[in-house]
Amino acid sequence: MCEVAEKNERVWLLSGDLGYSVLERFAEKFPQRFLNVGVAEQNMIGIAAGLAMSGHIVFTYSIANFPVMRCLEQIRNDVCLHNLNVKIVAVGGGLAYGPAGYTHHALEDLAVMRAMPGMTVVAPGDPVEARLATRAIADHPGPCYLRLGKAGEPLVHTVEPKFRIGEAIVMRSGEDVILISTGGMLERAIRAAELLSDRGISAGVLSMHTVKPLDEKAIHGAALRTRLICVVEEHGETGGLSDAVARTLSEHNATCAFAALNIPVEENGKIGSQSYLVERAGLTAESISERIARALKQQ
Amino acid sequence: MSNSSLKELARTIRAHTLCMVHKSRASHVGTCLSMADLLAVLYGQILRVDPARPHWPDRDRFILSKGHGAAIVYAVLAERGFFPASWLETYCEDDSKLGGHITHADVPGVEASTGSLGHGLSIGCGIALAAKHDDKDYRVFVMLSDGELDEGSAWEAILFAPHHGLDNLIAIVDYNKIQSFGSVRDVLELEPLADKWRAFGWAVLEIDGHDYEQIIDALSNVPMEEGRPTVVIAHTVKGKGVSFMEDQLAWHYKSPDDEQLARALIELGESN
Numbered sequence: 001m002c003e004v005a006e007k008n009e010r011v012w013l014l015s016g017d018l019g020y021s022v023l024e025r026f027a028e029k030f031p032q033r034f035l036n037v038g039v040a041e042q043n044m045i046g047i048a049a050g051l052a053m054s055g056h057i058v059f060t061y062s063i064a065n066f067p068v069m070r071c072l073e074q075i076r077n078d079v080c081l082h083n084l085n086v087k088i089v090a091v092g093g094g095l096a097y098g099p100a101g102y103t104h105h106a107l108e109d110l111a112v113m114r115a116m117p118g119m120t121v122v123a124p125g126d127p128v129e130a131r132l133a134t135r136a137i138a139d140h141p142g143p144c145y146l147r148l149g150k151a152g153e154p155l156v157h158t159v160e161p162k163f164r165i166g167e168a169i170v171m172r173s174g175e176d177v178i179l180i181s182t183g184g185m186l187e188r189a190i191r192a193a194e195l196l197s198d199r200g201i202s203a204g205v206l207s208m209h210t211v212k213p214l215d216e217k218a219i220h221g222a223a224l225r226t227r228l229i230c231v232v233e234e235h236g237e238t239g240g241l242s243d244a245v246a247r248t249l250s251e252h253n254a255t256c257a258f259a260a261l262n263i264p265v266e267e268n269g270k271i272g273s274q275s276y277l278v279e280r281a282g283l284t285a286e287s288i289s290e291r292i293a294r295a296l297k298q299q
Numbered sequence: 300m301s302n303s304s305l306k307e308l309a310r311t312i313r314a315h316t317l318c319m320v321h322k323s324r325a326s327h328v329g330t331c332l333s334m335a336d337l338l339a340v341l342y343g344q345i346l347r348v349d350p351a352r353p354h355w356p357d358r359d360r361f362i363l364s365k366g367h368g369a370a371i372v373y374a375v376l377a378e379r380g381f382f383p384a385s386w387l388e389t390y391c392e393d394d395s396k397l398g399g400h401i402t403h404a405d406v407p408g409v410e411a412s413t414g415s416l417g418h419g420l421s422i423g424c425g426i427a428l429a430a431k432h433d434d435k436d437y438r439v440f441v442m443l444s445d446g447e448l449d450e451g452s453a454w455e456a457i458l459f460a461p462h463h464g465l466d467n468l469i470a471i472v473d474y475n476k477i478q479s480f481g482s483v484r485d486v487l488e489l490e491p492l493a494d495k496w497r498a499f500g501w502a503v504l505e506i507d508g509h510d511y512e513q514i515i516d517a518l519s520n521v522p523m524e525e526g527r528p529t530v531v532i533a534h535t536v537k538g539k540g541v542s543f544m545e546d547q548l549a550w551h552y553k554s555p556d557d558e559q560l561a562r563a564l565i566e567l568g569e570s571n
Contacts, residue, residue: 040458042421047424051428073415077413078418082412
């Protein structure tokens with residue numbers, strides 16, 4: 001973020017009174033372009049819109065649902081309708097704030113942000129993608145949503161991949177199944193693919209860091225090469241990446257099978273660590289590989 | 300512009316508005332008429348705008364936060380030459396640029412689209428902040444309704460602006476005392492309104508929103524205090540200028556029929 005602001009002096013960062021031990025460096029380096037607006041997300045988006053109308057590129061920052069849902073109408077009307085350079089950043093995507101409880105579980109954010117007209121929706125798969133995505137959205141015109149995990153996610157990319165908004169990254173190829181992962185699921189998706197390989201099942205992985213606009217070409221390419229497409233996402237069952245992928249597969253009469261692994265609604269409100277909640281939801285690498293193996297067997 | 304020219308401008312935009320809502324069978328005529336005199340002074344004398352250059356970077360910004368008062372803002376923009384007056388005849392019609400709530404797309408002079416209440420002052424804060432940061436001397440005027448002050452988001456912005464010393468921000472409250480479904484006093488009392496703004500750190504002035512000397516005096520002397528945003532609480536009458544519409548909740552919704560339009564225009568002194 002500091003690098004982005006260094007490069008472009010129109011870049012601002014607004015926080016809704018969150019970011020302790022994360023935003024200080026930016027605030028110290030760019031005091032004229034950092035603003036803690038207080039616990040007031042609606043005002044934060046309105047201010048961001050006003051700044052962006054005046055030529056600035058404004059990142060807004062808060063956790064989980066706060067920067068998305070509390071100010072959704074401001075995002076829709078003030079930002080999207082005016083097609084402004086406002087970049088909404090949420091940390092704690094999915095179940096990252098597991099023990100904090102349901103208010104802090106971001107399980108509908110991809111659905112809601114996908115529905116916003118003109119909104120680019122990005123959920124990077126690891127810290128490398130997160131860094132590249134931050135740079136990319138700063139340069140990408142119009143409203144963007146960046147869904148991050150919490151600090152400390154495992155590094156998946158050992159070399160810096162080519163990162164373009166709207167272009168999936170092929171992590172590995174496979175002929176029996178291709179997993180399409182978004183956000184922090186990536187590491188588990190890759191491990192699931194490895195477990196499947198161990199069982200003699202050829203499993204590929206696409207990192208679909210951009211949920212909108214969707215890389216339909218990559219999806220249709222995958223559909224031609226595999227028996228099963230399986231979307232994995234730490235998100236509710238409605239409106240996320242899996243719905244987007246299902247729609248495009250159906251529109252193009254794809255012949256491969258389709259499966260979606262999400263957070264079932266029955267899991268809402270459960271409390272515990274992210275790993276515990278992910279396990280309950282059947283989204284560990286082991287569960288994913290098991291569920292895929294079963295699905296392939298039933299074909 | 301002389302006072303008589305300003306009054307003539309107000310009369311003209313009231314007449315346009317009546318014709319627009321009559322033709323389109325649209326609502327919100329009362330809320331338009333209550334701010335006619337304020338808009339005439341703003342666009343006739345106060346705002347540094349140039350109709351030939353609607354995107355001039357140094358222009359003053361005017362945000363209509365009470366977006367339902369769109370018709371009369373379109374009327375004043377047309378009168379100032381931002382776009383042809385013939386556009387007004389398309390208000391709310393199929394494929395019109397001029398929507399029933401203020402719409403910015405392809406409408407020169409409209410800074411922001413609003414319609415849901417409680418959005419405009421935050422946008423104004425952002426623009427005012429940008430002016431400070433960019434070392435520009437333009438001002439940002441935001442027109443609010445009284446009912447709009449029920450919105451919590453309005454108070455987020457009211458809290459924010461003084462904290463950041465946004466003395467280039469001027470809020471105007473069109474305090475006509477009638478909101479959507481009743482009188483302000485009955486629905487959700489705002490009084491003591493001036494004290495509330497003062498307590499939040501604003502420089503506050505209460506005026507008669509139909510008295511030209513008071514309006515001109517208030518809006519010519521902003522900021523009232525250096526380092527503080529200004530709020531002009533303008534006491535107005537809903538439906539002002541047409542006797543049978545004045546102070547009537549019904550004219551938040553009704554549009555005049557042929558006979559009512561003719562009577563209203565005669566009252567305004569329109570010859571045809």
